[in-house]
Amino acid sequence: MTSKAMNLGSSKLLVSNGIDVIIRIFLFLFAVIVLVPLAFMLTASFMPSSEITQMPYRWIPSQIAWRNFYRALAGNDGNFIYIRNILNSLFVSVTVAFTTVILSSITGYSLAKFHFKGKNIVFMGIMMTMMIPFEPIMVPMYMVALKLGMQNSYQGLIIPFMMNAFGVFLMRQYLQTFPTDIIDAARIDGCSEPKIFRSIVLVNSGPAVASLAILTFRQQWDNLMWPLMIAQDKKFKTIPTYIVSFAEEKLSDEGAMMAAALIASIPVIIMFLTLSKYFVGGSSVYSSGKE
Amino acid sequence: MKTEQQGKKRRGVEQVQARWGWYFVIPAILFFAVFSFYPILNAFTMSFFKKNMISPLPPRFIGLGNYIFVLQSPDFWNSVRATIVFTLGTFIPLVVASLLIALLITLQGKNFRLWQLLYYSPAVLSSAVAALIWMQIFTPTGIANQVVNALRHTSGVDMRWLSSGEMVQLSTMIVYFWKYIGYFTVLYITGITKIPPVIYEAATIDGASRGQAFFKITLPLLKPTTALVSIVAMLQCLKTFSTQFLFTQSGAPKAPINVITLNIYNTALKDYNVGRASVMSILLFVTMLILTIVQLKVSRSDDVTY
Numbered sequence: 001m002t003s004k005a006m007n008l009g010s011s012k013l014l015v016s017n018g019i020d021v022i023i024r025i026f027l028f029l030f031a032v033i034v035l036v037p038l039a040f041m042l043t044a045s046f047m048p049s050s051e052i053t054q055m056p057y058r059w060i061p062s063q064i065a066w067r068n069f070y071r072a073l074a075g076n077d078g079n080f081i082y083i084r085n086i087l088n089s090l091f092v093s094v095t096v097a098f099t100t101v102i103l104s105s106i107t108g109y110s111l112a113k114f115h116f117k118g119k120n121i122v123f124m125g126i127m128m129t130m131m132i133p134f135e136p137i138m139v140p141m142y143m144v145a146l147k148l149g150m151q152n153s154y155q156g157l158i159i160p161f162m163m164n165a166f167g168v169f170l171m172r173q174y175l176q177t178f179p180t181d182i183i184d185a186a187r188i189d190g191c192s193e194p195k196i197f198r199s200i201v202l203v204n205s206g207p208a209v210a211s212l213a214i215l216t217f218r219q220q221w222d223n224l225m226w227p228l229m230i231a232q233d234k235k236f237k238t239i240p241t242y243i244v245s246f247a248e249e250k251l252s253d254e255g256a257m258m259a260a261a262l263i264a265s266i267p268v269i270i271m272f273l274t275l276s277k278y279f280v281g282g283s284s285v286y287s288s289g290k291e
Numbered sequence: 292m293k294t295e296q297q298g299k300k301r302r303g304v305e306q307v308q309a310r311w312g313w314y315f316v317i318p319a320i321l322f323f324a325v326f327s328f329y330p331i332l333n334a335f336t337m338s339f340f341k342k343n344m345i346s347p348l349p350p351r352f353i354g355l356g357n358y359i360f361v362l363q364s365p366d367f368w369n370s371v372r373a374t375i376v377f378t379l380g381t382f383i384p385l386v387v388a389s390l391l392i393a394l395l396i397t398l399q400g401k402n403f404r405l406w407q408l409l410y411y412s413p414a415v416l417s418s419a420v421a422a423l424i425w426m427q428i429f430t431p432t433g434i435a436n437q438v439v440n441a442l443r444h445t446s447g448v449d450m451r452w453l454s455s456g457e458m459v460q461l462s463t464m465i466v467y468f469w470k471y472i473g474y475f476t477v478l479y480i481t482g483i484t485k486i487p488p489v490i491y492e493a494a495t496i497d498g499a500s501r502g503q504a505f506f507k508i509t510l511p512l513l514k515p516t517t518a519l520v521s522i523v524a525m526l527q528c529l530k531t532f533s534t535q536f537l538f539t540q541s542g543a544p545k546a547p548i549n550v551i552t553l554n555i556y557n558t559a560l561k562d563y564n565v566g567r568a569s570v571m572s573i574l575l576f577v578t579m580l581i582l583t584i585v586q587l588k589v590s591r592s593d594d595v596t597y
Contacts, residue, residue: 019398020398020399020400023395023398023399024399026395027392027395027396027399027406030392030410031406031409031410034409034410034412034413034469034472034473035409035412036434037413037421037424037425037428037469038412038413038416038424040424040427040428040434041420041424044427052427053430053432053433054432055432055437056437057433057434057437103318103319103322106315106318107315107316107318107319109315110311110312110313110315110316111316114308114309114311114312114315115305115308115309115312116308116309116310116312116313117309119312119316122316122319122320125320125323125328126319126323129323129327129328130583131579131580131583131584132327132328132330132331132576133526133530133576133579134530135529135530135532135552135555135572135575136331136334136555136572136573136575136576136579137327137330137331137334137572137576138555138556138559138572139334139337139555139559139565139568139569139572140329140330140331140333140334140337140569140572141326141330142559142560143333143344143565144325144326144329144330144333160326162322163318163319163322165323165327168319193308193311193314193315197315218415221417222417222418222419224417224418224419224532224533224536225532225533225552225556228536229556229560239417239419240417240418240419240420240533241419243419243420243423243537244419244536244537244540247423247426247537247540247541248540248541254427257423257427258423258424258427260423261420261423261424264417264419264420265415265416265417265420268415268416268417269415271415272408272412272415276404276408279408279411279414279415280404280407280408280411280477
């Protein structure tokens with residue numbers, strides 16, 4: 001049985017050769033439609049603004065407008081605040097990913113491998129927070145942040161997203177299958193609990209840690225609402241909020257806007273292309289990709 | 292005596308471990324107490340008070356005053372309408388289209404990863420960037436108009452994607468659909484490929500034709516996945532903010548797309564009315580909570596587990 005038939009059982013159930021091709025043509029056309037806006041961003045960012053608004057849109061720039069990128073980075077005031085915003089986004093997203101991994105792992109480890117009274121209540125409690133999405137609590141969270149003096153600061157951007165229940169869930173799932181004997185052996189050898197966690201459990205949880213880190217990074221990169229609320233000072237804005245203020249003030253500079261969009265997307269695009277398995281189908285079910 | 296000592300030692304060891312178990316979860320307990328439980332309780336409490344965000348005055352208890360105002364406010368009901376229109380108009384095409392695409396991808400049997408990556412790529416962009424790109428596409432001279440004109444053999448017709456009340460709603464739906472189509476296609480493909488081939492083989496042995504196998508096996512077994520996808524899509528649509536925010540900040544009419552999240556944001560941070568914002572937050576929360584509970588029930592009865 002060829003693996004072409006892997007997913008739908010007997011090859012008798014797959015469509016005949018002719019229809020195969022028709023389906024692929026349709027899928028291809030639709031994929032092209034889906035990719036058009038991305039191609040637009042890519043091409044328009046290198047085009048002078050006057051060309052972008054030409055009808056019909058000529059996909060190939062007549063000259064590479066590097067000035068778009070210059071103006072995008074220089075920002076509305078010409079002080080290159082965008083560069084700082086990009087660094088902010090990177091710093092915040094990386095830190096959030098880092099803290100989420102550490103804290104979710106330690107919590108998941110405890111919930112998976114330890115036994116103490118009230119463990120189930122704690123677990124249920126944490127899972128219940130998954131039912132509390134950010135949007136309904138943005139106002140009280142903002143007020144808490146104000147009270148703690150966290151506005152316009154890195155702590156303000158990072159701390160409220162320092163961990164999340166989904167991460168705890170993921171790590172607990174993963175660590176439940178971690179061989180307890182190794183942990184027990186380390187205990188018998190006199191290893192302290194924190195050291196066990198650090199040197200044995202965490203080190204050997206590569207796949208789960210990587211998935212969680214990448215997922216969290218990407219989520220935080222996208223975060224518009226919270227930085228919008230908490231960072232009024234331009235020095236602390238992140239990429240999405242910069243894009244908002246840029247759009248508000250420079251809507252007519254199409255080239256610079258698209259360049260700003262492209263710059264904002266480069267890290268995640270690179271991640272997507274190189275680490276695609278974490279975004280789409282990390283499970284082994286997708287081994288049919290090599291067909 | 293030896294066993295008594297051993298018993299004590301074992302209990303001691305267990306106690307030490309139990310303590311470490313607690314130490315390890317304390318950060319989480321603190322965090323979720325401060326950033327999840329306290330805020331939702333606070334939102335609930337504040338909905339009964341009158342408080343100005345930037346005023347140092349303490350909140351004033353007004354009972355159901357905020358609720359009465361909000362539930363009688365046309366602006367609120369407009370937000371409800373806008374949210375419902377957006378959610379239904381986006382999640383239904385999303386669920387249907389992603390199912391179709393997932394089926395097509397599995398039927399042609401090859402390059403699953405590649406197809407999924409292609410459709411998924413818009414999801415990788417941040418929503419602010421996506422909105423920015425589409426704002427440009429929807430401008431009067433943008434490619435959206437060019438495409439529509441080409442298809443209808445007209446020329447120079449401006450669909451007013453961002454200026455007309457009706458069109459701007461469609462525009463926000465298009466952006467969201469574009470961004471998430473790949474995500475739900477991937478979810479469906481997971482569901483489809485988890486159907487054990489054995490079932491199809493058994494059906495073939497029993498003499499089932501291709502069409503019968505599809506309608507009597509694939510589709511029914513996808514019901515739980517579809518239910519799950521639908522709820523997740525609905526929840527995702529209820530959370531929409533960036534697209535509507537960016538469009539309105541750049542001059543699009545607000546009323547048609549004043550979804551509830553946008554309304555909460557503006558009520559709290561532009562009108563500084565914490566009490567009313569809290570009412571809307573609680574109403575939104577209850578809606579999402581109901582959907583989440585339904586989602587949990589559905590995924591539990593799911594044969595095709597994730």
